[in-house]
Amino acid sequence: xxxxxxxxxxxxxGGGPETDIVISSRVRAARNxxxxxxxxxxxxxxxxxxxxxxxxxxxxxxxFSEFLYWPMGQLSEFEKQALVEKHLISLFLARESxxxxxxxxxxxxxxxxxxxxxxxxxxxxxxxxxxEEAWQETEVYDDLLENDLEYAFHENYGYLTACPTNxxxxxxxxxxxxxxxxxxxxQINRYxxxxxxxxxxxxxxxxxxxxxxxxxxxxxxxxxxxxxEEEIISNLYSVxxxxxxxxxxxxxxLLDKKRADLADKAWRALGILEHAQIMxxxxxxxxxxxxxxxxxxxxxxxxxxKLLNELLVLIRPGCLQLLAxxxxxxxxxxxxxxxxxxxxxxxxxx
Amino acid sequence: MLCQECRxxxxxxxxxxxxxxxxxxxxxxEHCARKKEELDFSFEPQFSLHKLFASMLNQSLSDSREAxxxxxxxxxxxxxxxxxxxxxGRLGCSSCVPAFEEKFKPLLRRIHGGSTHAGxxxxxxRKRVNxxxxxxxxxxxxxxxxxxxxxxxxALLRDRIKAxxxxxxxxxxxxxxxxxxxx
Numbered sequence: 348x349x350x351x352x353x354x355x356x357x358x359x360x361g362g363g364p365e366t367d368i369v370i371s372s373r374v375r376a377a378r379n380x381x382x383x384x385x386x387x388x389x390x391x392x393x394x395x396x397x398x399x400x401x402x403x404x405x406x407x408x409x410x411f412s413e414f415l416y417w418p419m420g421q422l423s424e425f426e427k428q429a430l431v432e433k434h435l436i437s438l439f440l441a442r443e444s445x446x447x448x449x450x451x452x453x454x455x456x457x458x459x460x461x462x463x464x465x466x467x468x469x470x471x472x473x474x475x476x477x478x479e480e481a482w483q484e485t486e487v488y489d490d491l492l493e494n495d496l497e498y499a500f501h502e503n504y505g506y507l508t509a510c511p512t513n514x515x516x517x518x519x520x521x522x523x524x525x526x527x528x529x530x531x532x533x534q535i536n537r538y539x540x541x542x543x544x545x546x547x548x549x550x551x552x553x554x555x556x557x558x559x560x561x562x563x564x565x566x567x568x569x570x571x572x573x574x575x576e577e578e579i580i581s582n583l584y585s586v587x588x589x590x591x592x593x594x595x596x597x598x599x600x601l602l603d604k605k606r607a608d609l610a611d612k613a614w615r616a617l618g619i620l621e622h623a624q625i626m627x628x629x630x631x632x633x634x635x636x637x638x639x640x641x642x643x644x645x646x647x648x649x650x651x652x653k654l655l656n657e658l659l660v661l662i663r664p665g666c667l668q669l670l671a672x673x674x675x676x677x678x679x680x681x682x683x684x685x686x687x688x689x690x691x692x693x694x695x696x697x
Numbered sequence: 698m699l700c701q702e703c704r705x706x707x708x709x710x711x712x713x714x715x716x717x718x719x720x721x722x723x724x725x726x727e728h729c730a731r732k733k734e735e736l737d738f739s740f741e742p743q744f745s746l747h748k749l750f751a752s753m754l755n756q757s758l759s760d761s762r763e764a765x766x767x768x769x770x771x772x773x774x775x776x777x778x779x780x781x782x783x784x785x786g787r788l789g790c791s792s793c794v795p796a797f798e799e800k801f802k803p804l805l806r807r808i809h810g811g812s813t814h815a816g817x818x819x820x821x822x823r824k825r826v827n828x829x830x831x832x833x834x835x836x837x838x839x840x841x842x843x844x845x846x847x848x849x850x851x852a853l854l855r856d857r858i859k860a861x862x863x864x865x866x867x868x869x870x871x872x873x874x875x876x877x878x879x880x
Contacts (some may be wrong), residue, residue, distance in 0.1 A: 381791055432851050439712070464787070490820065498819050499791035502826055505814030507794055509787045511801070512808055514794075516816035533813040546810065573811020 350642040351417070351426045353669045354454035356433050356472065359660065361652030363475020366590050367643040370523040370563070370656065374435065374471035374481040374580075376489050377508045377517035384443065385509040387461045394462045401461050403493040411450070411491075414459075419447040424673060428665025434472055439464055444581035457484055459492075464509050465517070467492065474656075476587065478520050478580045480689020505572065515572030520580055522587055523552055526596035527562040527640045529590075535564070538590060546570035547586060561632030561659070562640075566590070602644055617649065620658075621692055623685045631662040631684060654695045661687050700726035772796040825865065832861045 356372040379385055383397050383633045404510060405411040419427060419440060427441035435455060440447045440463045450459040461467040464478035469492070490634070499507040505515040529535040540551040549566045551559035566587065616637035619626075639655045643645040660666055668675050669681050675683055700708040706726035770779040775789035779797050782788060794801060807810045816825045837859045842851040 379791065381796075384790045387785070387787045388775060405831060486817075489817075493819050493821070497821065500819050501791070501814070503813055503823070504794055505816060507791045509789075511804060512787070514805065515814050518816070545857055568711060570806055570809045570811075571717050572809035573813060573815055575816040578815070609801070628721055644807070696848065 351422060351429070351669065353429070353661070353666060354455065355653075356435065358434070358456070358472045359653065359656035360474050361656060363473060363477050365476040365591060366652050367504060368525055368594050369587065370477040370525055370659075371434070371472055371474055372476055372478045372481050372520075373470060373472040374478060374485045374520045375468055375518075377465040377513045378467040378469065378489065379494070379507055379509070380466045381497040382497045383436050383466065385464075386466060387464060387509055389445070391445050394444075397466050397469065398448060401467070401488065401496070404492065408491075409482055410488075413453050414450045414457075415453065417449040417451065419444055419449070423674075425665045425668035427514065427633060429669040430665075432663035433660055433663050434562045436460055437463055437468070440468075448471065457488060459488060461559070465513070469635070473516070476522065476584075476591075478522065478583060482520065482576060482580055483519075486619060489598060498687065512569070513571055516574070516576050516579065518576050518579055519567055519573055519575075520583055521565050521567030522583065524564045524566060524587070524590065524594075525562055525636065525639060526564050526590070526594050527636055528601050529594050530559060530562050531601070532597050533599060534593065535559075542566065543569070545586065546574070546581070547583065560629060562636040563632075595611045598640070598644060606646070610646040611640060612637045613644075613647045616641070617631050617647065620685075620688050625663075625681050626682055626684045626688070628662050628664065628684065631688065632659075635659055635662070650695070657691055658688060698724055700724065700729050702726070702729035770797055770800065828861050828865055832858065832865070834863065 358373075360545060363369075363372075380397060380400065383400075384393050386394055386397070387514040389397070405414070409530075417430075422430075424576050427436070428434045430449065430660060431438050431441050433455070434451050435451060435458045436449050437452040437460065440449070440460045444462050448461040450461070452458070456473060457469075460470070469488050473481050473484070496592055501507055506513075508517050509512050513673070526535060529538070542549050546569050547566055549564055550568045552561070552563035552565045566583070568574075568583060570579070574582070574657050598617050598645050616634040620631070620634050620638065638647065638650060639652075642652075642655070661670060662684050665677075667680050669684050670687050700706050701724050703726060706728065707846045708724035708726055710725045710727060710730040711722065754830060771777070772789060772793040773796060774792035777793055779800060782793065782797065786830035788794065800811050835854055839851055839854045839858065842848075
């Protein structure tokens with residue numbers, strides 16, 4: 348049986364526009380097959396039929412030759428967790444799906460989840476601010492799959508999905524933002540609160556509810572019905588544009604007032620990341636954020652975005668276990684974490 | 698009390714969970730509780746949107762007789778009832794939407810602000826949907842022309858509407874005939 352290996356996804360490569368604030372852009376489309384019960388109410392047999400139908404659709408097709416196939420049932424808990432941490436699958440697919448499977452393009456920019464909450468979840472995730480490009484990628488595979496499959500679609504309500512919040516376009520577009528200056532100056536709440544009034548939502552990328560860890564915030568659309576894909580995405584662009592501007596202003600103000608403090612913080616972060624022997628993921632997240640800000644402000648030149656993105660992912664519990672190749676409990680992970688961080692830093696120096 | 702996880706240390710953290718009315722209790726030592734926390738922390742948070750719908754639905758169905766009637770609605774294809782839908786917040790199949798349409802439309806408007814799809818259409822449905830969208834626009838235009846007493850222009854629009862409707866109905870008949878042939 349083939350085994351999942353730790354690899355860098357396309358979104359981690361540090362390319363794309365606005366990477367000093369926008370880490371990644373993701374678009375996903377929810378689709379269901381006409382004439383088949385949606386996965387949450389379907390029996391094991393029915394989800395098996397859907398899986399088979401989709402697999403036979405793509406079998407031997409050149410357009411899907413670059414895709415790897417991972418049935419959830421064949422992956423260990425930590426392998427699935429690692430895929431969630433890399434934003435390639437949802438928690439639902441990892442934990443609750445019946446006959447759930449993942450089709451993953453080799454560059455890990457496109458993934459197709461089968462038997463998630465909907466029969467198909469097609470998603471593209473790219474580095475930097477590239478929502479339009481991510482939608483184009485998504486649409487390519489959406490059209491390819493539709494060639495041979497009949498989607499559940501209603502003239503008035505659009506693509507039909509299990510959850511009413513996805514009905515219409517079935518589209519969820521989101522960006523992962525690094526907003527240390529807006530958060531430290533406590534301006535963030537003003538912006539986040541206003542988002543819900545224009546059909547968007549924001550939350551911490553990791554952590555529960557509104558808690559923000561590592562200064563990472565995810566902004567996405569809430570509304571899927573009544574707006575076209577282009578409107579949803581351009582709406583996000585205009586809001587993100589403003590958030591970027593505010594973050595830049597706040598960073599400049601911080602730099603003017605506290606240059607030495609920021610440089611000290613970034614260099615200390617690097618020192619701890621390089622030399623600590625025990626480290627929790629929460630501590631690591633904060634250190635990586637401090638280091639990223641120092642880099643983006645030109646105060647420290649020893650790192651780049653690719654390395655910082657790699658660190659962001661490899662410190663997560665699932666990825667750590669994947670790298671170690673075995674299950675690790677919490678205290679074992681806290682010891683393994685600095686080992687892996689140090690190795691990544693050393694690799695970069697070479 | 699001993700910790701339910703490791704059964705060695707004293708349980709000094711008590712977690713009470715209430716999920717859809719099912720209450721469960723967990724008594725843990727500090728060490729195991731932290732381990733649990735790290736586990737929870739390692740995944741993205743889960744949204745419990747279905748709870749939100751349930752409360753939205755209950756709000757919109759304030760008249761209890763109306764609510765009871767709504768509960769009896771059932772999808773002819775997957776047999777999901779409206780009352781089951783309002784509990785789980787998930788539809789069972791593509792026939793659920795037309796089956797629950799009456800109650801579903803206001804819900805969609807509450808969630809999304811709108812209730813008409815304005816985005817992409819699958820290639821296979823594109824021609825028909827384009828005609829339908831054009832038809833809606835023509836009807837709107839017709840109203841305006843009649844209000845402005847531009848009857849000649851209105852007559853032209855009426856002819857176009859008739860032509861578009863004919864195209865759609867003929868297509869429907871064709872589809873029905875094809876289905877009949879298959880059976």
